[in-house]
Amino acid sequence: MADLNLQGAQVLLPDGLRQGDLSLAGGLIADAPTGRAVPLNGYLVLPGIVDVHGDGFERHLAPRRGAMKQMSEGLVAVEAELAANGITTAVLAQFVSWEGGLRGLEFGSQVFDAIRDTAPTLVTDLRAQLRFETHLLDLYENLPQRAADWAVDYVVFNDHLPHKRLAEGRKPPRMVGQALKAGRNPEDHFALMQQLHAGRDAVPEALDALCRKLEERRVRMGSHDDSSADQRARWHRRGVHVAEFPETQEAAEAAQSAGDAVVLGAPNVVRGGSHNGNVSAVDLIAMGLCDALASDYHYPSPRRAALMLSQSGVLDLTQSWRLVSEGPAAVLGLQDRGTLAPGKRADLVILDAMSHRVAATLVAGRFSYLAGDIAERFFPA
Structure with missing residues (x-):
């Protein structure tokens, strides 16, 4: 599993929805930026x-x-x-x-x-x-x-x-x-x-x-x-x-x-x-x-x-x-x-902010689902 820094998405943190970054390291939510940057403007990142x-x-x-x-x-x-x-x-x-x-x-x-x-x-x-x-x-x-x-x-x-x-x-x-x-x-x-x-x-x-x-x-x-x-x-x-x-x-x-x-x-x-x-x-x-x-x-x-x-x-x-x-x-x-708090498992779902369709799902930092345009964000040509 790769370390990633998800940038620019609306992220549902324990205290509410925030525009910002979310970092994943070693299958967990990290408390500081780490890993490769992935631009996710236009998406929601939720537990x-x-x-x-x-x-x-x-x-x-x-x-x-x-x-x-x-x-x-x-x-x-x-x-x-x-x-x-x-x-x-x-x-x-x-x-x-x-x-x-x-x-x-x-x-x-x-x-x-x-x-x-x-x-x-x-x-x-x-x-x-x-x-x-x-x-x-x-x-x-x-x-x-x-x-x-x-x-x-x-x-x-x-x-x-x-x-x-x-x-x-x-x-x-x-x-x-x-x-x-x-x-x-x-x-x-x-x-x-x-x-x-x-x-x-x-x-x-x-x-x-x-x-x-x-x-x-x-x-x-x-x-x-x-x-x-x-x-x-x-x-x-x-x-x-x-x-x-x-x-x-x-x-x-x-x-x-x-x-x-x-x-x-x-x-x-x-x-x-x-x-x-x-x-x-x-x-x-x-x-x-x-x-x-x-x-x-x-x-x-x-x-x-x-x-x-x-x-x-x-x-x-x-x-x-x-x-x-x-x-x-x-x-x-x-x-x-259950939450995107530091130290928790990197279990998250990424939704298209407009349609609310599932774009990607990760379990302990590993992809279980990835489809459509978002794939190019994670794996640019």
Whole structure:
């Protein structure tokens, strides 16, 4: 990695946007000019985006059933998309769920093994998150060791069983299609859902024990789609200190009051609301109830959401960009990135000042993406 002195850009420093220089040395932000000068007038230099939760990688690993035989190649394609969207650290959220197929244990194990083995060969910092369905009681005993073997240090708990309909003996909508997609007989799929629903009373105590074991192993834990203060409080007591995509203001307020982190979906901001009728992310952000924005299912959204929040006056650029850089870095316990302060990793994204398109992305001072006219600035003829 070369030492560089980026000159003339608008640079988002911890205290705000400033016209000036930014120096990189040895993969870190330097506190004094060093290295080759690179003129970047007409560009914005911002901290690299830290994506705390995203599953947009799925289409690269399994574009069609059975089409992807080499998951490492799929992860290379994932990195290209991440880098083109200014993401320098990405948490890839993979299910282990009763839903089966691409969310089943077998496929999930392949994904986690591939991330563990391939990530060290890439420029972008790729990390794995296990999204675990809480009613899979038969997997509890071995889950902590499986997570260790997969090099997973972040587990988020989900419950996607349609309990109300199952209690009424009714099949959920779209169940047949979901079953066939997972390669299951629809009746067998429904029977499995009923079986898991029937065991619901054993879940809370089992979760208590599982969370204790994961906490002992220093695994970060999160809950998904909290709908009430009581639900969030139960997770907090278990040591689950990240609230992903709370569905209500009440749940978000409970998380913040307890000192837990609130992660919201950047697509919710870009869309102007939740796609399934939950509380608006913009409203929660305006109330100060957000620590980080995540890509969720769409990698362009963190950049777009931060810029939209700034342009609409909900936050200034320093505050809005913090939600996609410093904020998520703190959620992940990564103190070495998230701001362009001296001594931090040289993780940064360079945007065209007019179009706000990504022109270049650097991770620890190494290019993960470089396109268009800016390439001539770095490598003049």
